Amino acid sequence: MNLKTSLLIALAFCLAGSASKAQSTALLTDTFTENTAPWTNLGGVGIRVTHQATELPPNAKGALVFTYTVNPQKQEANNALPFQALIRPVKPGTLAALQAIRFQAYSDIGAPFICVLSEHQGGRYLQIFWLPPKTWQSITLYPKDFWLSDNKGDPPDPDGKLDLDQVEAIGIVPMNTLLTSFMSTDPQMVGLLQPSSGQYTFRLADFEALSNIAAAPPPKLPDDEKGVWIDPLNEEIIHWLLIGSQEMQYDLHPPFPGHAIAVHYQQGPTRLILLLHDLHRVAMENTDRIVFQAAAEKGVRLAVSLQMKDGARYFQLVDIPGDSKPTTVSVNIAAMQPEPDSQEALNHPIDTGQLTTLILADVSFLFGQPEQQNTIWIGPVRAVQQTIGPRTSK
Incomplete structure (x- = not known):
């Protein structure tokens, strides 16, 4: 494997259970029936709320629409930040009993997204999910599946574990905006990875943080394996x-x-x-x-x-x-x-x-x-x- 390929793979590294049917309890709920609050955008073109039936999943009353740009050639010039994101502030203690985050999401292109849980004076915990193009997807994320982001420049976590009672913000980041910011200074990388430049939308509906819900256990390994x-x-x-x-x-x-x-x-x-x-x-x-x-x-x-x-x-x-x-x-x-x-x-x-x-x-x-x-x-x-x-x- 040559040096150029090794560098590309190194960059990728550096970036880098179904729900129980038991009755759950909502710790917070965002249905977007009136406005985007308490969600805000960090970078990107902007956010708005839609109530048009053609832009909503079944039974939803509203959805948040986040428009963002992907342009590896001009990412640094257009955005002071190396990414674009949706942010929801959370009062510390609200998510102390959190067992799952559930929402519906839509992307106009097939793309990866990151859900981020940020602690007060602590670390950032991440989980990746993939959205197929032009279809609403039900997403359920469990705290046990989040990991501490330990890349250069990330804030340290004093105890190295996710303290749910200290979570002060939830974020959703289109991963392509982060990746293209790293590609912007390397034309060869843009050519090899072929990112899709343009303006895209992400929609969010029926966002809930839940307690009293658990992930299904993983299946057993084949009988002859440990x-x-x-x-x-x-x-x-x-x-x-x-x-x-x-x-x-x-x-x-x-x-x-x-x-x-x-x-x-x-x-x-x-x-x-x-x-x-x-x-x-x-x-x-x-x-x-x-x-x-x-x-x-x-x-x-x-x-x-x-x-x-x-x-x-x-x-x-x-x-x-x-x-x-x-x-x-x-x-x-x-x-x-x-x-x-x-x-x-x-x-x-x-x-x-x-x-x-x-x-x-x-x-x-x-x-x-x-x-x-x-x-x-x-x-x-x-x-x-x-x-x-x-x-x-x-």
Whole structure:
């Protein structure tokens, strides 16, 4: 893998249960029947409320409409801030009993968004969700799935855990505005990742913070495996960050048994597709292998990469055959190679107790892949144990 690709993947790293049917109690509710309050916009074109039936989900009385811009060539010139966001202030203590955040959301393009919980004099906790284009999506987010943002410049958290009684703001950020701010100084990156410039809208309806509701437990691992799920793909929403395409969806009938996420994209010599998943909440200390089912319409050279908290990055290349032929990807974590530009990875072996991000990248363009449409399917992803004891850098 060459230096340019390594730098692109490094950038992506740095950025980077269904609800119970029991009766729930609303800690706060925003139905947008009158105005946008208490929500405000930070950057972006503006916000408004709509009551037009054609712009609302079923049974909603109103929706907040947030208009934002994506322009990697002029992001820094147009916006003093490196992102655009919706912000809702919260009186500390209001969310002390929070068990779920539930709302309906709409995007006019397929795009990733971040929900942020900000503590008073504490950290920022994040969760990613993907919205398909031009359809209302029901979103339920659980506090257990938020992780502390620990990138350079993020505020530290004194106790390193989400204190719900200290949450003072809820934010929703279109991830594309954040990504393009980092691309604005690198024309090569814009060309490879192909962000869609333009003005877009995000709609929000029936926003609730709830108590007395719980996430369903994850499914059991296959009988012969010990380990943890990275993503069992058992929720209504997708928690992967896709960069380089707008087309990702659940597929209940992939080429292999079970279900999968399907990504449709343009493959070719000037294209790079990145699919990332957070690992902050995944206890991988006693695992030594990443396993999942995959298939592709056209052949794919897939880079499976991991990043640690100190920035060390490791990867392994695997081949996904074409013709939608299913294959089992099984990556030996200890055998992963250091990224060429990752000095940290050259200084120590990988430590499964310090991992922060999993990334899957189609790097076929490095091997002469012609321009063509492709679809790749990724099944539930898990980290499993095939040897005894943790693999660390002690």
